[in-house]
Amino acid sequence: MAERYRRRSALAHLGLEVRASAAVPHAGVVLGECRMRGLLLLRGDVASAGFRSAVSEVLGLVPVAEPLTTARKRDVTMLWLGPDEWLLVTPDRRVDRIERTLRDALAGQRAALTEVSHGRAILTLSGPHARAVLAKGCPLDLHPREFAPGRCARSRLARCQALIHHVSAAPAFEIHVHRSFAQYAWTWLMDAGQEFGVRIAPME
């Protein structure tokens, strides 16, 4: 599909590829944009066996029932967003096929599927001071005792809503914001990270 090459990420205009090469000594924070992901919102009744098996048939993943947790199978990650709501993060090139197969499998179930790949920006935040930077704008308790790697939560980042995914203990976070807020969230994170030194991550 040729049009994929015409796709622009939310922060494409910032020229992050070029800025990523700049050396920042003692960077306490690494910021980046994660560009090529497919995103599907999945809704459904977790109590329904039909729904669970339809999802697991396609993804090999049962919709997670435990709040604020995530599950991963091969290249698909499932994030709990609410008791009837999940976000599926897939490789960009597979999102259409996964959507189609899943929609077919869910036929007749109490469920819904919506693609939002273009509607979000995913910012990556890592480095020794990542938690301190995030804590400046996010009211979540980010201590590993409370928010362990593999957990996710919707909350706020500064003055916009955000989905925070603690992807690894490094610590590393993926921060999903609505596309139109991407510039604001980026500027805010750069500003908040300034005192620790910010390096820009190479593009995926």
Next chain:
Amino acid sequence: MTDAPFRLPSGGRIDRGSPVSFSFDGERYTGYAGDTVASALLAHGVRLVGRSFKYHRPRGVVTDGVEEPNALVQLGIGASGEPNARATQVEIHDGLAAASQNRWPSLGFDAGAVNGLLSALIPAGFYYKTFMWPGRWWMKYEYFIRRAAGLGRAPTGPDPDTYDKSWAHCDVLVVGAGPSGLAATHAAGRTGARVLLVDERPEPGGHLPGTSQSIDDAPAEEWVSAMVSDLAAMEEVRILPRATALGYYDHNYLTVLERRTDHLPYRERRGRVRQRLWKVRAKQVVLATGAHERPLVFRNNDRPGVMLASAARSYVNRYAVRPGTSAVVFTNNDTAYDPALDLADAGLRVVLADVRTGLSDARRSQLRRRGIELLAGHAITDVRGAKAVTGVSVAALNSSASAYAGGHRKIRCDLVCMSGGWNPAIHLFSQSGGRLAFDEARGAFVPGEARPAQFSAGGCNGTGALAFALSEGREAGKAAAAACGFRKRGGTPLPKVDVVEETPIRLLWTVPSRHLGRRLDKHFVDFQNDVTAADIALAAREGYRSVEHLKRYTTTGMGTDQGKTSNVNALAILSETLGADIAATGTTTFRPPYVPATFGALAGRDVGELSDPVRTTPMHQWHVEQGAAFEDVGQWKRPWYYPRDGESMREAVDRECLAARGSVGILDASTLGRIDVQGPDAAEFLDRIYTNGWKRLAVGRCRYGLMCTEDGMVFDDGVTLRLGEHRFLVHTTSGNAARVLAWMEEWLQTEWPDLDVYCNSVTEQLATASISGPFARQLLTELTTDVELGRDAFPFMSWRDGHVAGLPARVARVSFTGESSFEVSVPSGYGLSLWTALMHSGQRYGITPYGTEAMHVLRAERGFIIAGQDTDGTVTPIDLGMEWIVSRSKDFIGKRSLGRADTTRAERKQLVGLLTDDPEEVLPEGGQIVDTVTKPPMRMIGHVTSSYFSANLGRSIALALVRGGRDRHGEPVMVPLERAVVPARITEPRFFDPEGKRAHG
């Protein structure tokens, strides 16, 4: 280097290896790292540091900490200047420039001091009484009052520093790193609980480093450093020095102001955050905020050189400064004895006047050993000296302390140390909602019933003795951790502390004057606001019986120090005057912040471009490059109009409007709200949400819908596409996208959980370009191969999927301009690509980008409303003349309300058109409409909601809401403006293509 004359040769917590140079009122001084402005000035014998607020009396340092009422200084100059800094807390650093305040032309000679001579003429409530009348003179009074009063100068330029905010979560928050706070932190920390200890001082230990106290037979500082090194080894314990808890709110939410660079030389501050406001959420809180010593209220107790006994002691021990050479210590309780001993040990000549008799032998012998003369049962009756204390008069009190039994004796001295007892620092406790109790024996308010998950320990709990403070702290820390599920056996035993038997305090709220029967007009209670015991008594006699009224009438406790040293004395004197119990009189309300905070810290980084999120569409970059003028629509930045070289706004908008009807216009409509509604009950759900019906809408078709709130008022509108049997795409107005989704979720979750429907926002997933005008179809034909665009194949109000410019697209034939138009939507990532393709191919048709202003004009020409502009939450669909969209055959949200008496009355404001008699006159939106112009007030019959110049019509047009307007078409009305009265005529609210034929074209 020769040392400052009042610096002790050894001791103190100062770093003699690090001399620091600073200035005060332009004079250069040196001190050491660890000094405050106050301690360094005292080391140089500088006593006079400020002038009082009202009488401009000379004032000196009273305290050694946060409660300082007098020694307020201006720091720095210009944009980074800071007024009213407490010299007793400001740490000196190289380059620091401090200046005294509230004096002119100089601190030594102050013209305002004449007020002091006239003080008899400036009683309590002076301003209220004097400047009442005539009202129009108030402006003149204000000018002079503000010049004469006021403390420091506010900075005028933008603040060059950076500030920050951060959340902090913990199991246990301990406020105060004094002995109880350290004990609490240690006890909680060793269990593994997450403990945050915040302390306002640069180093932990609270008052201990200012004393000569020993713990475990060693100087207390050794115990402090042992505790600190223990805590440093605890992974989950964090200590924030220079961090003052400002406010204590519900559910253990506290704000803490951390001063990160204020103590550093300017060159070391670059790139660092100056202050950080911590927003702390703690599962448990231990308050260990200590206590403030209370001044005694005696004649001329405000002379420079009169200070609190504990402060004098602290200057000796913490800062190695002799605050004088010859001291009279004046007390009503035991806590002034240790200071007296330390002063004598530091080489001062000391006399101790105690209002009590029957003192313990232990105390007497302590004094005797140092050669301190004890005057038991004595009081200071007056203080001599102007810019510095030169001596005092003392006399023996009679048994009731109401008068003097003997003659007056004069004692020469340059320092007066006073102690009237202690006020527990209950500020945070009280802010949190805890109830206060009055401890009659100590004459102090102490914590009573506390809010949940909170402990008070040590001085702030009314516990004076160190041994008890330590054990209270430890128990509180242990209990707080246990409440969070953290326990650990064992623990270090409580350290050994010497206990001296104490003689109870003798409360003496005012010390009688030398000449009995005279006013207590030099007996200062509130030093900062110049409130005397006489002022309070006068206010009480005038009927200000409530402490809240007293405060506002006399201004006691209303300074920047919020009366930390004065409030209890003031309300005790009020109670005495009224003959009431202090407990019954009560305190004024304690409110945050505990100390003044900079606006910078409260704003954090929410300033400048980060003050509010700016939302942009995928095509934003293009609009910027084209030089578009932008309009804020909610948080969105939308192109307002695209001015060409030299074009005015009016010219640009006219050109854009003509193009959209004459050739082809293109609008970035990406900000429209979009909601993906899926499920077998989707049509039923929309039937309930919208005023019109959805079940019979065919797949592939679109319909305009209107939704109301339950009170029948229009809430939002937009076009909905039926994507499938069980799937709809709802469009909302740009500003209401989130609200409409939330509205739908609310009804689904709370009233109709049985409906099998899910709603998801796809606002941001899609980018939309709307092309409008006679060449719109032709343009689109060039860019698509798989969408049949013929009038019959693709009728108005339908949609098709296909490709446009090689991109997967959905095309909808809907129109907000009234022209034949197409809305092309693609996934957002392709938005810019779509836009540039349309612009490129559209060139030959004269494609013209138009902004929100032209969009408003075009829709107004057709009489299309904008929810939120032509409606304001008080307008029903009927008021808009939209009965046609209100279903009679089904229920929907708000339907029942449309039958209420209020919504059916004839005199409701209804949407009409308004044409000014002068076609060039464009009415202001919000303009009030009247039938006849009379002398104000006039009867207003409505207002203008939308108003523009229409280039397509060659005249101005307006929409308005007018009482009973629908029956008044053709009638004249008036719009009175400041400059003129504009005559206009009511019309149909449709000005162009009234039958709406062009959209189908």
Next chain:
Amino acid sequence: MLLIECPWCGPREESEFHCGGEAHIVRPLHPEQLSDPEWADYLFMRSNPKGPHRERWVHEAGCGRWFNVERDTVTHEITAVYRMGGPPPNPSAAPGRKR
């Protein structure tokens, strides 16, 4: 600022929530059969007590769920949190609506 225990996400800051007013006001099944005063009572009248109050909150910035909270309007103490449609856990604590 309150700390509200979302039934799904646990304790979160008040700024993540939105209050939806008094709880347990059921929309009449047949609004058209109600008199104007009856409809007005449903639409406008709220108990506004001093003391325990049951109210609806939504975890707007979090999981998006609506739920009920029992909160003391004087002390702000939250005595119960329960899911939509669930019965109030302390039947005696809050006064019933005055109708």
